[in-house]
Amino acid sequence: MADNIIPSFKASDLVIQLSSSLKRKPDEFDYGAVFTDHMLTIEWSESEGWQAPVIKPFENLSLHPACSSLHYSVQLFEGMKAYRGDDNQLRLFRPTLNMSRMSNSAKRACLPAFDQSEFLQCIRQLVEVEQEWVPRSDSVSLYIRPTFIGTEPSLAIMKPGHALLYVILCQVCPYFNTETQAVSLWADPKFTRAWKGGTGDCKMGGNYGGALFAQYEAQDYGCQQVLWLYGEDHQITEAGTMNIFLYWINEDGEEELATPPLDGIILPGITRQSVLELTRKWGEFEVKERYLTMAQLCSAIKQQRVKEMFGSGTACMICPIGDIVYQGENLHIPSQDKNSQLTSRIAKELSDIQYGRTPSEWTYLV
């Protein structure tokens, strides 16, 4: 049995060094740019293994200019949130799924394994130290960013022999400043987010840096995000950094909530999985992981078979989609017009769980 245990740091070894001067909490939120007073860092090296986890005052990282995270993108991250309920209790939402996905990303990035449960306990303690930063609000939350980088000080392209696992926290409002407004998407096969045999199903930095250029091209076309297409048949894959859902009457006349399957190019989103599980439990309509092409979408829009469309992700949670610019045409999705009944219902049910208004086994108490 002992052979199966991953060599890992232990939460019980955690060292906490509190900051002597605390920042003033901001009155307004600047998405992802105001960080809390402390951070969690855990160092690893091939020769010495994992060091004890440390919670310490937030500070810059001192990195060798040749380190593999800066040259070869040996880097990955997770996105989680801590929510404060009306009962003042702090909760995380399905964090074991983040730990599991992070382990998969680490394997793909050739970074060392760690014990997921020990890491989650360290994160829990960091959130506890920073509990005053978790807003008293049912729309704002504390964003948790676990990050894992290669710190090997060498230009040789190889598995890093040094790495740093760290966690930083910042307050966030909902990601898109459109409130309940639906976002517009630019769909062009010119750019591809991910591809078979690549890293699209892992949360690795390279997926994002390569996507940035297209995001600005989308803005040039008056859209807020990119609708990522794939292949000759222009499969719909993701929107911006969100998974995507289509609620429609499908080709067989069935009412269906559909999202692309996890075939290697789709990020296995935790909100995605939760939307699937939640709506399957309702049992009110078909819920399918299936391929969706632009041709299918265009024809469904013409035939008024599209009801709603939305993106899902930790940052935005559930984000209605209003318009898609594709091949010079503006495709209008009637999400907003019908008051996004399904979109709103899903958002409310998830939010009720996250803020503790509905008891759920998806809740992890801090």
Add this chain to the structure above:
Amino acid sequence: MADNIIPSFKASDLVIQLSSSLKRKPDEFDYGAVFTDHMLTIEWSESEGWQAPVIKPFENLSLHPACSSLHYSVQLFEGMKAYRGDDNQLRLFRPTLNMSRMSNSAKRACLPAFDQSEFLQCIRQLVEVEQEWVPRSDSVSLYIRPTFIGTEPSLAIMKPGHALLYVILCQVCPYFNTETQAVSLWADPKFTRAWKGGTGDCKMGGNYGGALFAQYEAQDYGCQQVLWLYGEDHQITEAGTMNIFLYWINEDGEEELATPPLDGIILPGITRQSVLELTRKWGEFEVKERYLTMAQLCSAIKQQRVKEMFGSGTACMICPIGDIVYQGENLHIPSQDKNSQLTSRIAKELSDIQYGRTPSEWTYLV
């Protein structure tokens, strides 16, 4: 005219801060891990533009833990070398091509533009400061690593408003320790290096981090590098981090040196371009940028139409390929058996230019 000038730092503003204590030069080379005494750094911000370039003692970078280079892989690099000739003169090899490719990568990564000629002059001065580090040897050289990273201290996924351009130097021996031994390649469509609409034609970090896992799988199969395939027809694209060349009798019975075309998934290698230009100038056989599939290669091997195969890149320069493991079979390339006549001749001609034994307009004097 003035409108066309890119706002840039100027080499004439360069500040040089020499180190008070110099390192001992190493006797042996550890590829890419022993750096010189100084580095070049140039900071940029959206609000203040480019700052004056600084050559200063080599030191760690102090980076905000949320910076975009560590989370979203907003990062790119170049690879160049400084060679010391028998005449003691230091030379770079076609560095303006590196500057031009680096500008393309910067555009793709949403990093700011700079004046290529000013940057090259700064690099020249860094090499001059570190001239004692350029080995007196015709096989070893000083590797130059220009690097450009986003340093925006925010988790928002956007064009960075802060960036750092820097250059570090290290001694290198030829990358593969096989000397004149040919390398073996593992060809499996399971992993894809780059894809249409992605970043494969730019030197961005994400291309490398995503490729690392496959490199170790290649080693598990007893091979040194990955032969990257693309598409249903298993097109041959690159080998490891090298461009690839096939010297063969093609399907039409013509003697041909072939390499895949720059269709967006191939890195526009400077050694690649030089091999094409050199051999086209010879005019002794067909030189073509064309698609090559594994089926074509397999059938040519069976019919004994393959003469040699080699990789090209700044790190390895020219590297003969000996074997390819593909679909459970070992395909033997007779490069080595025939003394790699073409491979050796190209390597010698390029090396003669790099070390100044043959005068060439490709030479840039330090």
